[in-house]
Amino acid sequence: MSEQNKPNRFEQARLEKLEKIQSLGLDPWGQRFDNHQAIADIRDKAPEESGVEGEPVRVAGRMMLRNNKGKLRFFHIQDWSGRVQIMAMKNDLSEEQWELITALDLGDIIGIDGTMRRTNTGEVTVKATQVTILCKSMSQPPEKFHGPKDMEMLLRQRYIDLIYNEGVLPRMLKRTKIIQAVRQTLNDQNFIEAETPVLHATAGGAAARPFVTHHNALDMDLYLRIALELHLKRLMVGGVERVYEIGRVFRNEGIDATHNPEFTMIEIYQAYGNYESMMDLTEAIVVNAIKVSNESMVIPWGEDETIDFTPPWPRKTYADLIQEYAGCAMDDHDAILAVAKKNHIETENKHHDVIVNEIFEALVEDKLEGPVFVIDYPASICPLTKRKTSNPAVAERFELFVKGMELANAYTELNDPYLQEELFRTQLDGQDEEDSMAKMDSDFIRALKVGMPPAGGLGIGIDRLVMLLTDTRSIRDVIYFPLLRPETNE
Structure with missing residues (x-):
């Protein structure tokens, strides 16, 4: 064995305990363990008085803390619902059971059969009558985390983050509840x-730079989808009048506090609706998600701020802002142009409305505490959106902003195939050729010619909602495994 592969002293000590468990005739990697209860559920079964034996319980979890006092051992185990203290007394257990307990380490996964108790200090406790090894941990638990290097380690080894950083696992489980509520x-x-393709022959439905891949058998380039929109609209053409998809979307762009190249979106389309229908639906989706994740419509944001999601939410026009x-x-x-120059926004070879939108992003978005619907955008920057009958220069579009962050984007959908084709062909001045909107999805135009009902469409960033x-x-x-640079040995 090379020096590099030799176990360190901590792993060596665990190897010795592994051998001890095996010498007892036990499987250190465990077997099926049926009928165990969630720790959060059994905590309510503890007697009110100390010293009184309660009902029998069975739990399983990872050992997180321990306190050895001769013939009395205390340790805490943790499952995904919470923690509970375990008490093991040598006089109540067989010699083999006691030998097993002495071979346990922090991080081991064990099963406990026992009875509910409350200690003299009032702590809810399970008095063990049987201990079962379910998985021996061969890794030393980390010390306390501090500094950016540790934070990067936690993102790479998310399993460590989930186990040992308080609040991480509950936050990720809350993410699941939020998606279920949606x-x-x-x-x-x-x-x-519905489920629509992840690999697209033409990247469309949003203005974004796609990831390119290659299909060997067909010898053709394909794109990881940047949006869910165009296939869901094809389904509306086919008669699916109310349709949605929650799916992974990929954009070959930067990484910051609110952007990851791979993220989760929901897109929703409702035949015979419009962007006002989508505002009502957006409120319902978010309010119901709050009900399963928070106790009030006024939720905390940082140490001294809150966000009041009590509906109805205000609606402000883009022009007024x-x-x-x-x-x-x-x-x-x-x-x-004067405002752009003052704020160091490049204007050369850019369409007027592109400049206006860059001003909006620079001067307005951060001021939108929200939740607030920003409505009625310049039509020229919304190529998939129906124009207002009273003013064709304005598109029936809204974005929902909360704490300066765009949470949702919705349209009254454009279903005129000829106007849609014209807009695809005459994209805004200054459009980057590598961006998706520089290309036209001819089959989507063909689908629109079959006839798509008037509709409202909505997209919500699931990750941002969870944030x-x-x-x-x-x-x-709020993403289990965010994108990181390859790990180095430096």
């Missing part, structure tokens, strides 16, 4: 969940 809201309103925060009218070209509802500042902390 599905339930839609299912209750007769929406159908530009006037309020940029100090000029959206269609005043000279004034817009807001769990008081989390970084998207990395």
